[in-house]
Amino acid sequence: MPSISISGRPYFYEDRGEGVPLLLFHGFPFSSEGFWPQLESPPRGVRLLVPDHRGFGRSAPGEEVATMEAMADDALALLDALKIPSAFVGGLSMGGYVAIALTRLDPSRVRGLLLIDTQSLPDDEAGRARREAAAQDVEQHGVGALADGMLPRLMASTVAPEVKARVEKLMRAQSAKGVAAASRGMASRTDGKDILSRYAGPCLIIVGAEDVITPAEKAKVMQELVAGSSLEIIAGAGHLTNLEQPAQFNALVARFTAGR
Numbered sequence: 001m002p003s004i005s006i007s008g009r010p011y012f013y014e015d016r017g018e019g020v021p022l023l024l025f026h027g028f029p030f031s032s033e034g035f036w037p038q039l040e041s042p043p044r045g046v047r048l049l050v051p052d053h054r055g056f057g058r059s060a061p062g063e064e065v066a067t068m069e070a071m072a073d074d075a076l077a078l079l080d081a082l083k084i085p086s087a088f089v090g091g092l093s094m095g096g097y098v099a100i101a102l103t104r105l106d107p108s109r110v111r112g113l114l115l116i117d118t119q120s121l122p123d124d125e126a127g128r129a130r131r132e133a134a135a136q137d138v139e140q141h142g143v144g145a146l147a148d149g150m151l152p153r154l155m156a157s158t159v160a161p162e163v164k165a166r167v168e169k170l171m172r173a174q175s176a177k178g179v180a181a182a183s184r185g186m187a188s189r190t191d192g193k194d195i196l197s198r199y200a201g202p203c204l205i206i207v208g209a210e211d212v213i214t215p216a217e218k219a220k221v222m223q224e225l226v227a228g229s230s231l232e233i234i235a236g237a238g239h240l241t242n243l244e245q246p247a248q249f250n251a252l253v254a255r256f257t258a259g260r
């Protein structure tokens with residue numbers, strides 16, 4: 001797995017497939033491995049660049065609060081290092097927050113926006129308090145309880161047991177430091193409304209019909225904000241559409257990045 005150094009911090013990424021670049025951001029609390037079907041068989045015509053956000057997978061952690069902007073800044077450093085002027089930019093859930101943050105930081109780098117099982121809305125006060133409590137719990141007891149709490153809500157009940165088992169293993173493999181920092185970073189994120197309503201490029205929004213974490217209503221809010229965007233609601237998928245319906249997911253991504 002290749003890496004670059006950002007201010008002395010190793011930042012790892014997967015680089016698979018050939019074609020138009022798609023910078024794809026994983027959700028919480030995962031790593032680039034959260035896109036395993038896509039990494040094994042990239043969507044046709046796409047060069048997939050999938051980083052491990054700071055503090056996840058093999059990438060070193062940064063500050064105590066990993067803001068969405070800091071993660072987006074790391075990804076911009078990757079594009080610079082690879083000499084890629086602009087790319088399709090997408091993300092699942094927390095990865096979508098990072099994609100929106102990147103669009104805020106530098107819209108000139110975004111050829112198209114792919115928002116997967118995510119939302120533009122920030123946390124309310126109760127949500128922020130829950131994130132802080134989760135961060136403290138993870139710091140004191142590790143990621144096990146967080147993973148146990150999330151697992152039943154992540155995927156549709158029809159998901160294959162081996163997919164569910166790999167998802168659980170992946171969550172449990174993440175570092176407490178990285179997970180706590182990202183939890184605090186998500187709590188501090190701002191409303192994406194202004195940036196999405198200004199964004200004028202292509203935009204595809206994908207959501208699992210059975211997503212209970214960022215349900216279709218939240219996807220519809222984003223669709224109304226982005227002029228000309230398309231929304232695809234995938235049957236038989238919960239919050240991890242790319243893992244639950246990989247063939248359909250890949251076909252949508254291939255079509256979107258080909259401009260069809």
Ligand code: MLT
Pocket residue numbers: 026027028029092093094095186213
């Ligand atoms: C994720 O899947 O990345 C998280 O559930 C997002 C969130 O907690 O807001």
